[in-house]
Amino acid sequence: MTVLRRIAPQLVxxxxxxxxxxxxFPDFLRIEVVDGRFVGPVMDIAKRGAQVGLLTVGMTLVVATRGIDLSVGTVMAISGAVAAWAITHDVSLAGTLALALTAGAAAGLWNGCLVALVGIQPIVATLILMTSGRGIAQLITEGRILTFSNEGLAFLGSGDLLGIPVPALIWFAAALAIALLMRRTALGLLVEAVGVNRSASALAGVNAAVLLVAVYVASGLCAGLAGIVSAADIRGADANNAGLWLELDAILAVVIGGNSLLGGRFSIAASLIGALIIQTIDTGILLAGFPSEYNLVIKAALVLVILVLQSPNLAHQWRTVGRAARRRREGVPLSAKAQGQ
Known part of the structure; x- marks a missing residue:
C-alpha cells in the first residue's frame, strides 16, 4: 500500500x-498478434523504452547518493562497440556479453573511484568520461559503424519471447532484480543514508566509499546492458550516435519519478514510470503527426507541465485549499493563518 501511494502521482x-x-491517435492502446508477436504502439514503447529504462535504474541509485552520472550514454556507446567488435572477431556470445558488461562495469568503477576516492564532484568526474568515452568507442570501431550478422546477439535487441519484445523483458527483469536487492536487503537503506549525510553515515559505520563505488559500477553495468540492447537492435555499433543525450532522458525520468536530486529516499518503480512517461511522450508526438522540428519543443512543454503538476509546493497549496474548503463546509472557523492563505 505504501508503494502504491508513493507512485500514485506518476501513475496518474x-x-x-x-x-x-x-x-x-485512437488506436494507441490497440494490441494485435502478428506472426505470434504482440504489436502496437504500447509494445513499441515497451521495446524502445528499454535503453532509457536501463539507464534510469542505474541513475536512480546514483542520484540517491546525491550524485549524477553524465557518462551513461557514452558508456552505452563503449559497451555496444565492444560487443560488436567481439562478435565480429569470432568471440562466443557468452564471451561477447561478458566483455561488453565488463567494459560498462570498468567505466562505472572509474567514475566511482574518482568520486569516492579522489573526491572529485560527480558531475565533473562523469563529465570527463562523457567527453572522452566516445573517442574510446570510435577507436574500437575504427571510426565506422561496425555491423554484424550474429542472430544470437541480434535476438537481444529485436527478438521476442512469448510474443513480448526481448528488450522489454530485459529492462523489466533488471529493474525488478535491483529493486528487490535494494529493498529486501539493507543496501537500499545504506544508499539512502549516504545520500542524506555521507559523513554521518560513515560515523555510523557505513563504508561510504565502497558503497559509492558499487553504485557507480551498478550504473555502468546498466549502461553496458543498454549498449548491448542498442547494438543488437540495429545489428551494429554506431559510436557517434549510440546513447547520444540519453543521459538527459534518464535524469529527467528520475526527476519525474519524484526522486530528489539532493539524494536520500528513492524509488526505482517511480523512476521506471518516469521512463515510460518519457517514451510515451516521444511515441505520442510521432503518432500525432507533429512536424519533426516541433518534437523537442512539444516534449519540453509537456515535461514542464508534468513537473509543475507534481511539484511539492503545488501539492501543499492544493492540500491547504482542500482543508480550508472542508472547514467551510463543516462550519469550522478558519484560523488567521488559513484565512491569509
Whole structure:
C-alpha cells in the first residue's frame, strides 16, 4: 500500500498522458498478434523504452547518493562497440556479453573511484568520461559503424519471447532484480543514508566509499546492458550516435519519478514510470503527426507541465485549499493563518 501511494502521482500522470495521446491517435492502446508477436504502439514503447529504462535504474541509485552520472550514454556507446567488435572477431556470445558488461562495469568503477576516492564532484568526474568515452568507442570501431550478422546477439535487441519484445523483458527483469536487492536487503537503506549525510553515515559505520563505488559500477553495468540492447537492435555499433543525450532522458525520468536530486529516499518503480512517461511522450508526438522540428519543443512543454503538476509546493497549496474548503463546509472557523492563505 505504501508503494502504491508513493507512485500514485506518476501513475496518474502516465494515465493522463495515455488519454491525451489516445485523443490524437485512437488506436494507441490497440494490441494485435502478428506472426505470434504482440504489436502496437504500447509494445513499441515497451521495446524502445528499454535503453532509457536501463539507464534510469542505474541513475536512480546514483542520484540517491546525491550524485549524477553524465557518462551513461557514452558508456552505452563503449559497451555496444565492444560487443560488436567481439562478435565480429569470432568471440562466443557468452564471451561477447561478458566483455561488453565488463567494459560498462570498468567505466562505472572509474567514475566511482574518482568520486569516492579522489573526491572529485560527480558531475565533473562523469563529465570527463562523457567527453572522452566516445573517442574510446570510435577507436574500437575504427571510426565506422561496425555491423554484424550474429542472430544470437541480434535476438537481444529485436527478438521476442512469448510474443513480448526481448528488450522489454530485459529492462523489466533488471529493474525488478535491483529493486528487490535494494529493498529486501539493507543496501537500499545504506544508499539512502549516504545520500542524506555521507559523513554521518560513515560515523555510523557505513563504508561510504565502497558503497559509492558499487553504485557507480551498478550504473555502468546498466549502461553496458543498454549498449548491448542498442547494438543488437540495429545489428551494429554506431559510436557517434549510440546513447547520444540519453543521459538527459534518464535524469529527467528520475526527476519525474519524484526522486530528489539532493539524494536520500528513492524509488526505482517511480523512476521506471518516469521512463515510460518519457517514451510515451516521444511515441505520442510521432503518432500525432507533429512536424519533426516541433518534437523537442512539444516534449519540453509537456515535461514542464508534468513537473509543475507534481511539484511539492503545488501539492501543499492544493492540500491547504482542500482543508480550508472542508472547514467551510463543516462550519469550522478558519484560523488567521488559513484565512491569509
Amino acid at each position: 500522470t502516465l494515465a493522463a498522458l495515455v488519454a491525451l495521446v489516445t485523443l490524437f
